[in-house]
Amino acid sequence: MSEKKPVVVYGVSGYTGRLVCEYLREYNIPFIAAGRDAAKVKAVVEKIPGIETADYEIVGVEHNVEALTKLFRGSRVVSNMVGPFIKYGPEVVEAALQAGCHYTDTTGEQDWVLQAQERWGAKFAEKGLLLSPNLAQMYTTGEIAANICLETPGLDTLDILVFWKGLPTYASTQTIFTILKANWYYLEQNKYVEWDVTARADVVVPGQHETAIAVPWGGTAHPVWFKNDPRVSNCRVLGGVLSRPVMEGVVQTTQMVKEKIKPLPPAEQEKALADIAATLQASMPPRENPRVNTSIDSVHASGPLGRAHCVIHGNCNYKQTGMLQAYAAFSLLQQAPRRTGFASGCQAFGHRELLGQLRSFGLVSKPILTVHD
Numbered sequence: 001m002s003e004k005k006p007v008v009v010y011g012v013s014g015y016t017g018r019l020v021c022e023y024l025r026e027y028n029i030p031f032i033a034a035g036r037d038a039a040k041v042k043a044v045v046e047k048i049p050g051i052e053t054a055d056y057e058i059v060g061v062e063h064n065v066e067a068l069t070k071l072f073r074g075s076r077v078v079s080n081m082v083g084p085f086i087k088y089g090p091e092v093v094e095a096a097l098q099a100g101c102h103y104t105d106t107t108g109e110q111d112w113v114l115q116a117q118e119r120w121g122a123k124f125a126e127k128g129l130l131l132s133p134n135l136a137q138m139y140t141t142g143e144i145a146a147n148i149c150l151e152t153p154g155l156d157t158l159d160i161l162v163f164w165k166g167l168p169t170y171a172s173t174q175t176i177f178t179i180l181k182a183n184w185y186y187l188e189q190n191k192y193v194e195w196d197v198t199a200r201a202d203v204v205v206p207g208q209h210e211t212a213i214a215v216p217w218g219g220t221a222h223p224v225w226f227k228n229d230p231r232v233s234n235c236r237v238l239g240g241v242l243s244r245p246v247m248e249g250v251v252q253t254t255q256m257v258k259e260k261i262k263p264l265p266p267a268e269q270e271k272a273l274a275d276i277a278a279t280l281q282a283s284m285p286p287r288e289n290p291r292v293n294t295s296i297d298s299v300h301a302s303g304p305l306g307r308a309h310c311v312i313h314g315n316c317n318y319k320q321t322g323m324l325q326a327y328a329a330f331s332l333l334q335q336a337p338r339r340t341g342f343a344s345g346c347q348a349f350g351h352r353e354l355l356g357q358l359r360s361f362g363l364v365s366k367p368i369l370t371v372h373d
Contacts, residue, residue, distance in 0.1 A: 011081030019322025068095035125341025149301035184219030
């Protein structure tokens with residue numbers, strides 16, 4: 001079965017998995033839509049616009065290394081949507097490695113990215129395979145903006161701001177609360193420094209007069225991607241949603257977590273956070289509207305004698321994520337990535353190439369770049 005389909009999308013019953021399949025169809029890539037419940041996967045896939053023209057199969061699979069390896073074997077790329085990844089990711093990565101597949105996912109969990117690097121980065125590199133967690137709008141589009149700034153030599157500090165307008169999916173909500181029990185880091189003089197879980201800032205958002213509340217959002221993966229980049233010594237990231245009431249709730253929640261949940265044993269922390277998350281978003285949000293669901297990625301880069309500022313305005317952040325995942329598969333089926341083993345989307349495929357794909361689908365505008373040197 002897998003020999004006929006080069007890409008496996010695992011976790012298709014969720015919101016983002018559906019969008020990955022939708023863009024795989026647009027790239028004309030045959031795929032397997034897989035999940036633990038084949039009936040749920042089928043119900044989701046059948047609602048994808050134009051799916052009757054796609055070449056795909058639906059498969060139900062148990063969530064264990066043996067079953068997943070059997071499913072993945074013969075394919076070349078695994079696109080994993082099953083989170084929280086710190087909880088469900090290890091089996092999928094291990095199965096992809098055993099099956100000889102490239103691996104990508106959409107995680108927002110910095111602790112998962114660090115774990116993936118430590119446990120599997122070298123093993124994937126030895127096989128000439130890509131291990132690229134965190135290929136998603138909230139991270140990759142900002143990384144693109146950062147790399148555009150870094151095209152100006154002599155800048156070593158990144159101040160990144162990531163915002164979007166809309167509702168988080170059920171899986172995203174679960175992930176947000178999962179990262180609350182982890183430690184978060186930013187990069188200072190090429191060393192990880194821990195954030196206070198209650199850190200927040202009132203920030204100026206490009207394109208509007210009103211300020212917004214931003215938080216570290218789990219630290220994001222940007223400090224990890226730039227940790228071993230000789231151009232960068234410092235990297236801090238703040239972000240959130242463009243709704244002050246929602247972000248005020250986030251700030252209150254993080255304060256409560258620090259005071260009441262962090263002191264609990266790990267198992268009790270996880271249960272308490274999962275219970276809170278379940279009360280906030282338990283249904284699939286509506287399909288994104290580009291007139292409503294916008295995104296802003298802003299990066300100030302600085303050095304001793306230079307400054308650069310790049311802003312990328314976009315729309316439909318989940319669609320951006322779906323397209324990035326599909327393009328990664330499209331590229332990997334044709335040529336080796338620029339970097340094997342543990343690598344970000346920009347490191348594996350090129351930031352200008354990813355930007356071109358996002359623009360070709362009308363998902364982001366031309367970057368606004370201001371340089372002072």
